[in-house]
Amino acid sequence: MIHFxxxxxxxxIFMSLTFTGCNEILDEQPRSIYTVDYFSTADGVNQSFTSLYRQLRLLYGNGYFMSNCQKRNG
Structure with a gap:
């Protein structure tokens, strides 16, 4: 029992020392900073929608095609 x-x-003790948070790790650095002028042009708006669609595709993938393969005929 003492050994356990x-x-x-x-x-x-090992887990408390290993998994403690550090401020440097938890602080997020912005990857890019959008200015007010970015969304005022048509090109900026198109680029923002393109990035949204890209993220949705990564999230949902090719789910439509996968679901078609799973349907059984009959």
């Missing part, structure tokens, strides 16, 4: 408690205590 030592392992548990050492595991808890």
């Amino acid at each position: 408690n030592k392992k548990l205590l050492l595991g808890a």
Whole structure:
């Protein structure tokens, strides 16, 4: 029982030291900064919609084609 408690205590100490958060890791740096003029042009709006559609495709993938393959005839 004492051997089990030592392992548990050492595991808890190891996890508390390993999984503590650091401010440097948790702070997010912006990948890009949009200005007010970015959305005032048609090109900027088109680029923003293109990036939205790209993210949706990554999220949903080719789900339409996958669901067609799973349907059974009959």
